[in-house]
Amino acid sequence: MIGLLILFTFLAIITVALGAILSKDITQSVMLFMGVGLGSVVLFFIFQAPDVALTEAVIGTGLSTAVFLLGIMHTSQEEMES
């Protein structure tokens, strides 16, 4: 059962990562990249590394996505103005 969950999570991570690479819209790409972080949080938790899971959830999924989105927001505004 837990093996099935691990396999499913791996497949989901690979799918989401491919989507993040192949996506044309950069905001969509960042959101899919957040999905990679979420999948790895589940994996770290299953493999009994709750410290790493917490770090990944806070930094990889939360703060880095926010910084990416803020950066995209500022740069796309400048492009539209010019």
Place this chain on the structure above:
Amino acid sequence: MNLKKVLPLKHILLSILSSALLLSVLGLLMQVKTNLYKNVGDIFLNLNMQTATANAVTSVVTFFRGIDTVGEVTVLFLATSGIALMLSDTQRTCEKVVKQESFILNVGSRLLLSVIVLFGVYIIIHGHLSPGGGFQGGVVIATAFLLLFLANPNMSLSHSILTLGESLSGVAYVLVALIGLFKMNILLGNFLPHPIGEIGELVSGGIIPVIYILVGIKVGSEMSVIVEYFSKEDYYKEVCDA
């Protein structure tokens, strides 16, 4: 004859090299014995009794590999300095224009701020008992401030207080490490009493909770400054253009 055109020599050499590397890594992996009682994790778990912390990861991060944590804090400090150098221009001296802000967002974000900061402080001071610690808790506090900046465009943090807290906690961390060096002859030596009977209590583990609280203050203030620079850049630019 035509093979050289389809596959250049560089690509063939690269593929041979990468397959040789892959084979050597596979060979190394095959030699690993599945002896569960001889790896480095078990050595650290046996040594964990010395530090009297309930969370074994914490004792590795702050005590056995404590010098790595000093390096991480230094890297984070350098990153914050670089971002401040890049994003803080002379534009900051422009006069401020009050932006329109939503009352519901304002009050709701302030309500949520206290809860998120409380959770961050909980993660920091329970770092030696449960998963988490200074880095994670500090970043949780920074995300609370990110919410505040997104909801209230006129909000600004006092940079002098943040810089003061960050510098003081950094200096205190190095001082704690040096006191350990002078009293115990090892850097980051655990000079406070840490009896093994108190394992699992809130005040246990000697200097490890102290280090995590200092790291939490440092990371929280640094990350808040980074988040403010990133979310405020646009605001200051608009102010100066107007």
